[in-house]
Amino acid sequence: MDESELSTIFWTTWWLWTIGGAIIAGIIAARKRRSPIGWAVLGALFSLIAIIIVAILPALPDEEAERRERMETRQCPECAERIQREARRCKHCGATFDPMPPRKNAGRTERAADRVSRRFGS
Numbered sequence: 001m002d003e004s005e006l007s008t009i010f011w012t013t014w015w016l017w018t019i020g021g022a023i024i025a026g027i028i029a030a031r032k033r034r035s036p037i038g039w040a041v042l043g044a045l046f047s048l049i050a051i052i053i054v055a056i057l058p059a060l061p062d063e064e065a066e067r068r069e070r071m072e073t074r075q076c077p078e079c080a081e082r083i084q085r086e087a088r089r090c091k092h093c094g095a096t097f098d099p100m101p102p103r104k105n106a107g108r109t110e111r112a113a114d115r116v117s118r119r120f121g122s
C-alpha cells in the first residue's frame with residue numbers, strides 16, 4: 001500500500017465521520033426540538049462527541065402542546081393551579097365558581113349549527 005492509497009482511505013474515513021456525524025447529530029437535535037443546523041455543524045466537527053452530547057441533552061419543551069394546554073385550561077382563582085376550562089369546581093382546592101364562557105370558535109360552531117337547524121325547520 002503506497003502513500004496515496006493510505007491518504008485516500010484516511011480522507012474517505014474522515015469525510016464519512018464528518019458527514020455521518022452532521023446527519024446523525026442533526027436528526028437527533030431536530031427530534032428534541034433543538035437547532036438541527038447548529039448540531040449538524042457540531043456533529044461535523046466533533047462526530048461521536050457531539051452525537052453523545054445531543055443524545056444526552058433533554059428534549060426542549062413542546063411549545064405547541066403547551067399552547068394547546070393553556071387554551072383548554074385556566075387558572076383557579078383560589079389556588080392558582082391549572083384546571084379544566086369548563087370546570088365549576090377546582091380539583092385542587094375544591095373552590096367553586098362559574099365556568100368560563102366557551103372559546104370563540106366553539107361558539108361559532110354552535111351558531112352555524114343553529115342556522116342549519118333553522119333552515120331545515122327543526
Ligand SMILES: [Zn+2]
Nearest residue numbers: 076079090093
Ligand atoms: Zn383551586
